[in-house]
Amino acid sequence: YTTDPDLVKQGANTNRILDEELERLAQDMVKRDPEDREGYKAGFVDFITRWNELLPDIPLxxxxxxxxxxxxxxxxxxxxxxxxxxxxxxxxxxx
Incomplete structure (x- = not known):
């Protein structure tokens, strides 16, 4: 997920939701230590929760x-x- 205008033009954000908090939550998941499974799960829930606040887009x-x-x-x-x-x-x- 990204809000970078150049990457959005290239199709990296296919649903075109531009939300800085959602981008931060996505980056937090991507940059998390691969061994931190519980932290990743919590980050995923935070990401999906924010995404659902921005509906009508189906995130899953x-x-x-x-x-x-x-x-x-x-x-x-x-x-x-x-x-x-x-x-x-x-x-x-x-x-």
Whole structure:
């Protein structure tokens, strides 16, 4: 995470939240001694807490996806491995 304008232009801050406190908390985590696991965990909680104060941005990423669509769409069967371009070919809309 960074607020450096040059790095932001290069894509280092993809959500474009510019907050000095959030940057400080991120740097504190990055610079922490790798052996200090409890300190890192506490720093992570502080970082996420601040990030949540700055919502509406979802700070966490996971590999859990949800598809929501109208009941009129039939034969749309997504899987974890299938891309949208593969599954949409067989879907159709009913009245």
């Amino acid at each position: 990423y996971s590999n859990i996806y949800h598809d929501f669509y109208n009941d009129r769409i039939q034969n749309y069967q997504r899987t974890d491995l299938a891309r949208i371009t593969d599954t949409i070919l067989y879907a159709y809309v009913t009245e």
